[in-house]
Amino acid sequence: MNTDKEQQRHFETRAVHSGERRAKHEDKAANGQDAFYPVSTPIYASTTFSHSNIETTDRVLGGEEPGYSYARYDNPTVAAFERAIASLEGAQEARALAFGSGMAAMHAALAAAEVTVGATVLAAEQLYGSTATLLVQVFGAAGAEVRFVDAYNLEAVEKQVGELRPRAVVIESISNPLLRVADVPAIAEITRAAGSALIVDNTFGTPYLQRPLDLGADIVVHSATKYLSGHGDITAGVVVAGAPYDGAAEQVRKLVGGVIGPFEAWLAHRGLKTLPLRMARQCENAQEIASRLASHPKVKKVNHPSLKDHPDSEVAARVLSDAGGLVSFELTAEGRDAAFAFLNALELCVKAPSLGDVYTLAIHPATSSHREVSPSRRERLGVKENLIRLSVGIEHPEDLIFDLEQALDRI
Ligand SMILES: *Cc1c(COP(=O)(O)O)cnc(C)c1O
Numbered sequence: 466m467n468t469d470k471e472q473q474r475h476f477e478t479r480a481v482h483s484g485e486r487r488a489k490h491e492d493k494a495a496n497g498q499d500a501f502y503p504v505s506t507p508i509y510a511s512t513t514f515s516h517s518n519i520e521t522t523d524r525v526l527g528g529e530e531p532g533y534s535y536a537r538y539d540n541p542t543v544a545a546f547e548r549a550i551a552s553l554e555g556a557q558e559a560r561a562l563a564f565g566s567g568m569a570a571m572h573a574a575l576a577a578a579e580v581t582v583g584a585t586v587l588a589a590e591q592l593y594g595s596t597a598t599l600l601v602q603v604f605g606a607a608g609a610e611v612r613f614v615d616a617y618n619l620e621a622v623e624k625q626v627g628e629l630r631p632r633a634v635v636i637e638s639i640s641n642p643l644l645r646v647a648d649v650p651a652i653a654e655i656t657r658a659a660g661s662a663l664i665v666d667n668t669f670g671t672p673y674l675q676r677p678l679d680l681g682a683d684i685v686v687h688s689a690t691k692y693l694s695g696h697g698d699i700t701a702g703v704v705v706a707g708a709p710y711d712g713a714a715e716q717v718r719k720l721v722g723g724v725i726g727p728f729e730a731w732l733a734h735r736g737l738k739t740l741p742l743r744m745a746r747q748c749e750n751a752q753e754i755a756s757r758l759a760s761h762p763k764v765k766k767v768n769h770p771s772l773k774d775h776p777d778s779e780v781a782a783r784v785l786s787d788a789g790g791l792v793s794f795e796l797t798a799e800g801r802d803a804a805f806a807f808l809n810a811l812e813l814c815v816k817a818p819s820l821g822d823v824y825t826l827a828i829h830p831a832t833s834s835h836r837e838v839s840p841s842r843r844e845r846l847g848v849k850e851n852l853i854r855l856s857v858g859i860e861h862p863e864d865l866i867f868d869l870e871q872a873l874d875r876i
Pocket residue numbers: 566567568569593595596637666668669687688689690691700701702
């Protein structure tokens with residue numbers, strides 16, 4: 466929950482200050498010195514928390530009084546990170562809950578939306594592969610009906626939601642690897658009318674580009690492994706939602722135990738402070754790279770929402786504050802060999818999966834993110850063998866372009 470005064474501050478200011486310095490400290494005046502507050506929330510490496518009397522512990526455990534009792538339920542370092550995320554996702558009535566991974570967060574969001582036996586869940590066919598597999602192998606196996614739709618075709622979404630009346634609809638603000646941009650306000654109108662919960666995975670968007678709760682979504686999920694932490698050094702996830710989903714997701718977290726650890730929460734919170742700076746630079750770099758690649762003779766097609774020929778350039782201008790830090794492109798040369806030759810020729814960009822790091826990362830989607838997808842489905846989704854995806858970092862753009870061009874010269 467955020468205070469009004471805090472929410473009136475700008476995004477950049479909240480990224481730095483939100484969540485900090487609110488934890489209650491008991492070190493006060495032990496040896497006559499004044500009470501003090503650390504500037505950065507400490508890492509509370511403590512499994513349990515004690516109170517001055519057992520009645521307080523009783524009320525905290527009973528949920529009648531706020532406080533910390535046991536680390537699977539709550540922890541001050543985790544709570545500080547959660548307050549910062551809730552502030553950045555901008556939702557007055559919403560709470561953030563941090564998890565040990567993006568997948569644990571997505572699982573809790575789906576369970577909180579009561580995707581259970583007899584319920585239907587409608588999901589974007591472009592979803593992150595593990596999310597689609599989670600739906601089928603965990604929720605589907607437990608009796609939920611799992612259906613897929615092209616989430617970037619509004620008519621198809623409207624038709625399917627009308628017919629299926631799903632309990633929940635799961636989409637991504639920006640898809641991988643073609644970077645399609647969802648019309649979240651329009652989809653939210655459709656799901657609201659049908660009484661379906663709209664779950665938006667905002668990992669690629671981040672609250673810097675879009676705040677889906679403000680656009681009508683019910684639950685936001687992040688893999689904080691990516692942009693939110695931003696340095697490629699932790700695995701983490703977040704759910705942001707208002708009632709009743711926040712309480713339900715918290716209960717799932719308590720029982721399943723997918724809570725983030727205090728060390729990871731601290732690193733994620735530290736990374737979050739520079740999210741606006743990183744995103745601004747990454748968006749700028751990505752746009753420059755996209756426009757330079759678009760005119761390169763060895764590049765056939767570039768996907769970036771800033772480009773006029775992107776199918777969602779109009780939607781992107783309406784629902785995103787900038788065009789994002791990911792770029793994908795098809796080489797003029799066909800086939801996997803050309804893509805591998807290009808990747809092997811890179812000297813600065815790091816060949817590694819994941820995204821959203823300060824380093825520029827390059828991957829071959831057909832053999833990484835879409836490895837488990839059948840070749841025919843890959844073809845339909847536009848994930849060709851000569852497609853490369855870049856997660857653009859914060860380096861100097863000329864060094865990145867130099868590296869990409871020298872690698873293109875060598876294929
Ligand atoms: C990485 C990712 C996930 C899964 O997150 P983990 O932190 O790896 O569990 C979910 N959705 C999207 C869009 C992702 O990129």
